[in-house]
Amino acid sequence: MHPIVTKELTKKFGAFIATNAITFEVKEGEIFGFLGANGAGKTTAMRMLCGLLRPSSGEAKVAGFDVYTQADKVKQNIGYMSQRFSLYEDLKVKENIRFYGGIYGLSNSAIKEKTKQLLQKLQMEAEAEQLVSALPLGWKQKLAFSVAILHDPSIVFLDEPTGGVDPVTRRQFWDLIYEAAGRGVTVFVTTHYMDEAEYCDRISIMVDGRIQALDTPRQLKAQFQADSMDDVFLKLARGK
Amino acid sequence: METPIVVQDVHKSFGKVKALHDISFTVNEGELFGLIGPDGAGKSTLFRILTTLLLADKGQAAVNGLDVVKNYKAIRKIVGYMPGRFSLYQDLTVQENLDFFATIFNTTVAANYELIEEIYVQIAPFKDRPAGKLSGGMKQKLALCCALVHKPVVLFLDEPTTGVDPVSRKEFWEMLQRLRKKGIAILVSTPYMDEAMLCDRVALIQNGSLLEIDTPQHIISQYNKPMWAVRAKRMYPLIQDLRSFPETESCYAFGEYLHLTLKHGEAGLEKLQAYLQPKGHEEFSIHPIQAGIEDCFMELMKSEKV
Numbered sequence: 001m002h003p004i005v006t007k008e009l010t011k012k013f014g015a016f017i018a019t020n021a022i023t024f025e026v027k028e029g030e031i032f033g034f035l036g037a038n039g040a041g042k043t044t045a046m047r048m049l050c051g052l053l054r055p056s057s058g059e060a061k062v063a064g065f066d067v068y069t070q071a072d073k074v075k076q077n078i079g080y081m082s083q084r085f086s087l088y089e090d091l092k093v094k095e096n097i098r099f100y101g102g103i104y105g106l107s108n109s110a111i112k113e114k115t116k117q118l119l120q121k122l123q124m125e126a127e128a129e130q131l132v133s134a135l136p137l138g139w140k141q142k143l144a145f146s147v148a149i150l151h152d153p154s155i156v157f158l159d160e161p162t163g164g165v166d167p168v169t170r171r172q173f174w175d176l177i178y179e180a181a182g183r184g185v186t187v188f189v190t191t192h193y194m195d196e197a198e199y200c201d202r203i204s205i206m207v208d209g210r211i212q213a214l215d216t217p218r219q220l221k222a223q224f225q226a227d228s229m230d231d232v233f234l235k236l237a238r239g240k
Numbered sequence: 241m242e243t244p245i246v247v248q249d250v251h252k253s254f255g256k257v258k259a260l261h262d263i264s265f266t267v268n269e270g271e272l273f274g275l276i277g278p279d280g281a282g283k284s285t286l287f288r289i290l291t292t293l294l295l296a297d298k299g300q301a302a303v304n305g306l307d308v309v310k311n312y313k314a315i316r317k318i319v320g321y322m323p324g325r326f327s328l329y330q331d332l333t334v335q336e337n338l339d340f341f342a343t344i345f346n347t348t349v350a351a352n353y354e355l356i357e358e359i360y361v362q363i364a365p366f367k368d369r370p371a372g373k374l375s376g377g378m379k380q381k382l383a384l385c386c387a388l389v390h391k392p393v394v395l396f397l398d399e400p401t402t403g404v405d406p407v408s409r410k411e412f413w414e415m416l417q418r419l420r421k422k423g424i425a426i427l428v429s430t431p432y433m434d435e436a437m438l439c440d441r442v443a444l445i446q447n448g449s450l451l452e453i454d455t456p457q458h459i460i461s462q463y464n465k466p467m468w469a470v471r472a473k474r475m476y477p478l479i480q481d482l483r484s485f486p487e488t489e490s491c492y493a494f495g496e497y498l499h500l501t502l503k504h505g506e507a508g509l510e511k512l513q514a515y516l517q518p519k520g521h522e523e524f525s526i527h528p529i530q531a532g533i534e535d536c537f538m539e540l541m542k543s544e545k546v
Contacts, residue, residue, distance in 0.1 A: 037407050160403070164278060167278075167433060175479070198495035234406065
């Protein structure tokens with residue numbers, strides 16, 4: 001079973017078609033890059049897949065659940081992290097982990113165990129009692145990612161997870177993504193860094209509500225006779 | 241003509257946090273000067289000091305020959321400033337925002353239309369739309385128009401392309417190149433390393449300190465270690481193998497390749513081949529490359545921490 005399957009998935013806001021009949025599948029353990037210009041319809045599509053927005057028409061199943069009739073099941077079985085909203089700044093590191101563990105219905109003993117593992121893995125044991133607001137941005141992002149997959153979801157959605165961090169931290173973050181994917185977690189990620197697009201197994205590029213290209217980075221570069229994903233993106237999104 | 245920006249030994253702390261430490265640099269007439277660094281490096285603090293919105297603890301700064309403390313009022317009239325956060329009136333239309341900022345500076349949109357024309361025509365179809373309803377790229381174009389409407393001598397742009405898609409980013413930089421040709425000095429900050437190459441000179445900033453000030457070309461040419469681009473079908477196992485190789489100095493993902501440096505340079509290459517041989521990576525390839533600006537930044541960051 002594919003973790004994400006959509007068929008002609010569409011969302012209209014009045015006369016405006018934000019997402020126009022998109023059809024695609026994401027495979028298990030795949031790192032799937034979801035690209036597009038600002039306003040191309042990425043966020044709308046992502047919100048439908050996360051069970052936050054009811055589609056106008058078409059079909060979508062995420063983690064095996066229907067986004068129309070089982071939206072709550074979808075939410076329980078996915079992880080979500082965005083650059084804008086992730087952790088509570090005024091809670092301590094440990095409290096954030098506990099909070100999210102509780103939200104996802106983990107037992108107390110499971111939360112305890114997970115907290116220990118997570119802090120160890122991120123080498124943040126010394127910061128467990130610190131407020132999240134006091135952490136450097138890069139640490140926050142790594143913590144936010146780990147918290148987003150605390151409940152072992154089969155799929156995690158990452159909405160521009162690496163904006164603004166330094167080049168080393170950005171790469172450390174991708175190490176975490178690779179590692180999760182290696183354990184079989186499916187990763188659905190949006191980014192404006194075209195070099196990061198190259199780290200994905202497959203990429204889709206949305207233009208004006210439609211998926212205009214979908215393939216491996218290598219194939220896309222060959223198809224568009226481009227040297228880099230940046231070129232592919234410019235050729236597609238500028239419509240030339 | 242006065243030097244557009246002169247910064248000398250500027251320090252600024254917030255409590256225990258040293259936001260800026262001993263910053264000095266100059267931006268020359270008609271220069272497009274990039275301030276390149278991650279979030280929290282001190283970029284916005286520097287912008288706020290130079291636009292007279294914040295006082296430095298120590299040091300001096302002048303914009304177009306005017307002191308940022310003594311002549312703050314005069315500076316405000318001659319600079320254009322685009323803050324990092326979208327700061328236009330979201331509930332005013334595109335046209336109303338422009339008129340508002342023109343009026344504040346005692347001028348009209350028509351008076352300096354020639355300067356903003358190229359940018360404005362791109363947002364003109366949306367002139368009756370509230371600014372809050374524009375897409376990210378459009379918002380930035382409007383903000384740039386508003387910063388230019390009074391024909392400033394110096395332009396301060398704090399992360400104008402953050403969160404903006406690659407197409408709009410490219411268009412935005414093309415506009416900056418044209419403005420520079422009109423003689424406007426521009427100080428622009430960005431967390432995107434690739435944009436550094438589009439500047440005349442750049443200052444790399446990290447944790448409140450400048451790591452380097454130079455032309456991007458010169459920074460790259462100073463990187464003197466041999467570097468290789470490596471790839472294989474499955475990249476993550478390759479990264480892990482390369483990082484556990486004792487001769488590896490650094491190994492980072494760069495697009496479809498990994499960038500690798502070795503402790504003993506080319507001398508380590510044979511050992512590397514022997515080490516990787518039994519691991520059986522499919523579609524393995526390795527070739528020497530010239531380091532880019534991002535490699536240089538990462539290298540400088542490392543030496544800073546030691």
